[in-house]
Every structure is written in C-alpha cells, then in structure tokens.
Amino acid sequence: ENVDPKKDGQQLEQITVFHDADNFNVKHPLMHNWTLWFTKPPSGKADNWNDLLKDVVTFDSVEEFWGIYNNITPTSELALKSDYHLFKEGVRPEWEDIQNKHGGKWAYQFKDKRSVPIDELWLHVMLAAIGETLENSDDGEVMGVVVNVRKGFYRIGLWTRTTGKPIPGGGDGDNAGGKGRNAEKGKEVLMGIGRRFREVLRLRDNEVVEFSGHIDSQHAGSSRAKAKFIV
Amino acid sequence: APLKTGSVEPAQPSAALTSLRSARPIGRLNDVKYPQDIASPNPALNAAAPMGKFKYEKDFLMQFQNVFVEKPSLDWDIKIKETVGDTPDSARPQSAR
Secondary structure, eight states: OOOOHHHHHHHTOOOOTTTOTTSOOEEOEEEEEEEEEEEOOOOSSSOOHHHHEEEEEEEEEHHHHHHHHTTSOOGGGSOTTOEEEEEETTOOSSTTSTTTTTOEEEEEEEOOTTTSOHHHHHHHHHHHHHTTOSSOTTTOOEEEEEEEEOSSOEEEEEEESOSSSOOTTOOSSSSTTOTTSOHHHHHHHHHHHHHHHHHHTTOOTTOOOEEEEHHHHHHTTSSOOOOSEEO | OOOOTTOOOOOOOOHHHHHHHHOEEOSOGGGOOOOTTSOOOOGGGGTTOOTTOOOOOHHHHHTTTTTOOSOSSTTHHHHHHHHTOSOHHHHSOOOOO
C-alpha cells in the first residue's frame, strides 16, 4: 500500500502544551502513576488517623502535575502537623502498608523554618520523584516522598521499599528486596539514592541525611530511630 | 475564577482541560519537535527508554510551570476543600467583576 507521506506526517503531528497551551494533542507521560495525599492536622477531638489522611489526586502526566501544583496550597502556608505525601499509586503513605513495612526512609529536618525555601525544595523533590531521577532504572526502591510541617521544623523524607536486605516475597532476582541483590549492593543502591536526595535538597557539606528502617523507628517509639546509614 | 452566583449552568471544561483529557501520551520523545525556546529532555536520560516510559530532569520539567496552570478537574475546588482545606485562591479576596 502506498501511504502518502504528507498525509502520514500530518497524522503524526505532535502539538505539545508548549506549542499551544489550549489546543495540544500530546502530553508527557510519567513512568508511574502518582498519588498525592494530605494529612490534616488533628482538630483536637477524637480524630481517627484514617479521617486525617486523604488521597487528593492521582495523575500520570507532567502537564497534570503542574495543574495540580499550581492550584494547591503551598507547603509554607499549611498549618502545623500537616503533611503532603507523593507516592506511587497503590501504596498508602504509611509504614504499615505491606509495600512499606520492610522499608525505610532517608530524611532531613530543616530546623530554621524561616530561612529555608521549603516550597522550592519540596517542588524539586517531587520533580525528582516523578521524573524518576532519584534512582537508577533497575533499583526499584523509591516508594514516595513526604514533607512534614511541624512546630520546630520542616522535614522532607524519601521512602524506600527495603533497608537494603532481602524481604519476604522479594524473589530471587537482583531487585529491591530480592535474594539476588547482596547486602553490599543493597546498601550501595540506598546510598546512591541518598546522595541524589541530598543533592536535590542542596544541603551543605556539614549537613547529613539519615536513613532509618520503619520498623526500627517503631521500636524506638518515635521517628527518632538511630540512623542506619548517613550520607 | 470568580464564583458565578445565580447561575446553575454546569461548568464547562476550559480548552486547556479538554486538551489535557484528550491528549495522547507521547510514545517516542524523538518524534516531538519542541519550539526553539524550549529545551528538549536530556537524551542521555532516555537512551534506552521503552515506549512511553521516560525520565525527565528538573530543568525540563520546570519549563511547564507557567504553561499549564489550569485546575486539573472541574470539581477541583470542592475536592481540595474536602481534603486539604482552603485553597490559596479562596483565601484571597476575589476581584469584583
């Protein structure tokens, strides 16, 4: 069959939002679907955690991300005890979730709330998550990112599937939690993610991000578990 | 947008929102010719990318910030009120028309 190249070319014409913000026909897909969650501050009454943690929206394109970001309260304007969580679709942003319970998190607390550009830093962390630049393609560790607004600090965290060790149901392969990924490689993957995370947060040389396992955090009775790794 | 009182017409999606809903996901980044003032995604990030599975660096993503500013759904304000609370818009005085 003869395909008229001109006609074919017309069919393939790709109009992006940059060409025409009101009439585009292609959008930029993300590698994963992401869900934005919000934790409301407790009202003081008998609040149930499940009533406070709400999923806001799930999206799968760069364009939609910006529609959301441009029309939602910035972190700097949230009340104390609020959180935003941006997680891969299907993962609840709680350590009890079956996909999180063997994992851990990299985290950094910004204690000087007035001088830290928290909106910009949180935006950059979200962009690194949805743009998939926090880990290598086969690492399989990143579950989501979170920002906590507290009285004395902002904290930004990055949750991982494992603590660098095999996990139940992780299989035999060289994947996150698989038996084929030895302890040395498991640690190196997490350290690589930690280094990229601290780069996104633009930390100074004397500021470190700490990694701790969720279960260790629970046993410590608070989120101040002893750091397993630092970078 | 300012609230229209006294009107019960269902809201119509804007052109931008209609485009967002109907646009196809890009299959191959190489097929896209960006306008001259837009920097393409870093090809090194996507050298071995499968169809429609791309990585994007911050500088590429930031270019969208002032380009797609539409609310992502018609019920966005209600949804935000139910989940996050007040929107930045509703916290500011509306300009009179």
